[in-house]
Amino acid sequence: MSASIISIFIVAIFIENFVLNQILGLCPFIGVSNKIDSAVGMGLAVTFVMVMAGVATWSIQAFLLVPLQLEYLQTISFILVIASLVQFVEMVIRKTAPALYQSLGVFLPLITTNCAVLGVALLNIKKNYGLVESAVNSFGGGLGFFFALIIMAGIRERLDVSEIPEAMRGAPIAFVTAGLLATAFMGFSGLV
């Protein structure tokens, strides 16, 4: 049991990395990877929301949709759950932990409808994970996103001071970098 949980964790971080392998959540990956500082904030916020969303959506699926045979409402109800959850968490953090809000706050609304978060929720169900496994998978997925974002931000900070052909500056070189990074991450497949 514990071995399978560890393997789920490793797989979620490296082999099925949300950004670089499943190509989900590219918007923040490109948008918030200009500076390491903001990449860390965004990565932490995504990890946090993913775990919360993974647990909440699993509960909705197991206790509401399956008993009522309404599995086809998965996508729409998950979005509803995730969006309200993020909003709620944002309010709570803002009131109770202003310091945390300062570092995560601006990123939280950005992830409300992020496809990586929805992706992790749907994949948990698709893979027939239990509650604990879902939570671990979500946490791993979030960490994987966090790492990918930080690696990307580190590279882009260096790219800023490099000599790049005019036409390639900005987004084009970022996409090429992302592609190469994804290719490099393919090396992890077959690890588990």
Add this chain to the structure above:
Amino acid sequence: MLTQIVSAVLVLGVLGFIFGAILSYASVKFEVKIDPQIEKTLELLPGANCGGCGFPGCAAMAEAIVTKGVPVGTCPVISSLNRIKIEELLGLRKPGEEVKKPVVKAALIKCNGLDTAEYKKFEYMGVPNCQAAVLLQNGPWLCPHRCMGLGSCVAACPFDAIKIGPQHLPIVDEDKCTACGRCVLACPKQIIELVDKEKVVHVKCNSVERGADTRKVCKVGCIGCGLCVKVCAYDAIKVDNNLAHIDYEKCVGCGACVAKCPQKTIIMEDKPQFKGRVALIDQDACIGCTICHKVCKFSAVNGGTPKEKHSIISEKCVGCGLCAEKCPKKCISMVDKA
């Protein structure tokens, strides 16, 4: 079939209603009160988040203004109109109170170096960034104070007001420049200074080397000869450390120093061909009051006897404009030398 539709609608509807209720309850329960003055102040700030004030962005600045009493003028870019509005909003100023006209500044690049191979130590091919270039033998130029020309100031400018022009020298668009001071901090050679936008005469050099040394590495560098000091009728130039400094409080922009400078280091803004001005007396209007004769510091006005019409000795006139300013009949005009 019908039950399925009904149950689907019910489930989603109830879910939505519950979440909506929770959120609306939370928005009341977890409401964080923000001082409405902070929001209004934030609206009046420029919103560029340039950080020129030292706070991380305009929102933090607005909070500091309202809660900590930081002066609004700490923001280097705010328009005087908005500054007054904020001060009135916070009760720091009574409506309609007189305001001293603020000095609007812009960045000045204090280098006019030529981009020729004879003034270069080597061809720099590294990272296009001034800080990096300086690390390599203090940059590729022979003059230790020469602008690197690699555009760290351009990259630092949040207002897109600087670009690299001819001779690898940055050009400042004074309309866009808000004097936030980011470029001043970014320049590793410290050749950028914020000066009054309205002033037109500038020393385009920052070299404190001895004149002979400067001459070896630059054709247009200040050699500290002091000719500009002698020619200035307003006592607005000082030579300190082999480098001329203009006191912008005193400078009237007459251009006498521009015409005199042997190195062409001192320039008149937007007039590369400027050769100085000369006074011209309207003989019909002159009443021979001798005021211009008395006021001239360069003995360039003929006629000390009353009632005798004056004339200008153009070789001696430096074009300072003192006589034109003092003439009671306003019959002296300053014209550019061809």
